[in-house]
Every structure is written in C-alpha cells, then in structure tokens.
Amino acid sequence: MAELNELILEQLLWIIGGMALLLVILLIVSIAQGAKLRKFKRKYEAMMAGSGVEDLESLLINLKIQMDSIEDEYKLQTSQIQAVMQKLTRIQGKVGVKRYNAYGERGSDLSFSMAMINDNNDGMILTGIYNRDGSYVYAKPLKGGESSYTLSPEEKEAITLAQQAE
Numbered sequence: 001m002a003e004l005n006e007l008i009l010e011q012l013l014w015i016i017g018g019m020a021l022l023l024v025i026l027l028i029v030s031i032a033q034g035a036k037l038r039k040f041k042r043k044y045e046a047m048m049a050g051s052g053v054e055d056l057e058s059l060l061i062n063l064k065i066q067m068d069s070i071e072d073e074y075k076l077q078t079s080q081i082q083a084v085m086q087k088l089t090r091i092q093g094k095v096g097v098k099r100y101n102a103y104g105e106r107g108s109d110l111s112f113s114m115a116m117i118n119d120n121n122d123g124m125i126l127t128g129i130y131n132r133d134g135s136y137v138y139a140k141p142l143k144g145g146e147s148s149y150t151l152s153p154e155e156k157e158a159i160t161l162a163q164q165a166e
Contacts, residue, residue: 092116092123096161098154102129110135113155115162121145123162125155 008015044056053059094117102111110130117123125147127138140149145159 089119090122092118094118094123094162094165096158096163096165098158098161100154103131111154113152113158115142115155115158117142117145117159117162121159121163125151125158127152127155 048054048056048059053062094115096115096117098113099109100111100113101109111128113125113127115123115125121142121144123142125140125142127140129136129138140147140151140155142159145163151159
C-alpha cells in the first residue's frame with residue numbers, strides 16, 4: 001500500500017495539472033455554449049416579438065390547427081367546384097336561332113327555330129310558325145343532337161348554329 005501512495009505522490013503533480021487543464025477546457029466550452037445560448041435566445045425573442053404568443057410550442061400548435069382548417073376548407077371547395085362543373089355540363093347554354101319565311105313568297109321571316117343544347121348536345125328545339133291567322137309554337141326534345149321527332153332543315157340548321165356557339 002505504501003508503494004501505491006508513493007506512486008500517487010510522484011504523479012500527483014501531473015494528475016492535478018491534468019485535472020486543472022480539463023477544468024479550464026470545460027470552463028471555455030461552458031462559456032462558449034453560454035454565448036451561443038444567449039445569441040439563440042435573442043433571436044428567439046426577436047422572432048416571437050409581436051406575435052402575441054408566449055412560446056414557440058403554442059405558436060406551432062395554432063399554426064397546425066389553422067392549417068388543418070384550411071385543408072378542410074380546400075376539400076370542401078374542391079367538392080363544390082366538382083359539383084358545379086357537373087351541373088354546368090348539363091345546362092343548356094348553347095343557343096342557335098334560325099329565322100325564316102315558312103310560306104315562301106307570301107310572308108316575311110317571322111318564323112323561327114331555336115335550339116338550346118348543353119355540352120352533350122342534349123336539350124330542346126323550339127319552332128315558331130307565323131302566318132296571318134296566327135302563330136304556332138312547337139317544342140321537340142333533343143338527345144345527343146338528335147330528336148325522336150322529324151326535324152325540318154331549319155331546325156337542323158339551328159342545332160348546327162347552337163353546336164358552333166361557344
């Protein structure tokens with residue numbers, strides 16, 4: 001045991017020097033980390049200034065909640081737009097009108113055929129025949145640009161005019 005005590009006493013100076021050096025290195029590292037932490041804290045406080053939030057965690061939670069509500073609203077609007085687009089293709093928005101004289105030489109061009117169709121060429125055609133005794137209006141359904149009733153050349157021309165309408 002005495003030999004061990006002697007060995008420790010001989011090396012005591014080196015052990016104390018090593019410990020002191022280690023202590024100085026740890027002190028320098030601690031000071032450097034403190035400086036970095038103060039710099040980070042200043043940046044954090046500058047970022048959070050004026051946000052009305054005490055800490056970053058509650059800010060991130062609020063942003064996540066807002067993002068979720070925006071995503072829900074986006075999905076709702078997307079479904080509404082799809083529904084509107086489906087309805088829009090069924091609307092008879094294309095119109096073609098052909099005016100003509102139904103009785104040749106004896107009248108003016110007060111008769112007409114008007115086609116109202118959608119993007120699928122579904123809709124109807126109205127034909128008004130005018131003469132001195134009165135006026136008659138006929139309606140014929142259209143499916144795919146064709147009707148189950150016989151179409152006159154003027155009605156076919158009105159359908160063609162409606163198909164060309166933008």
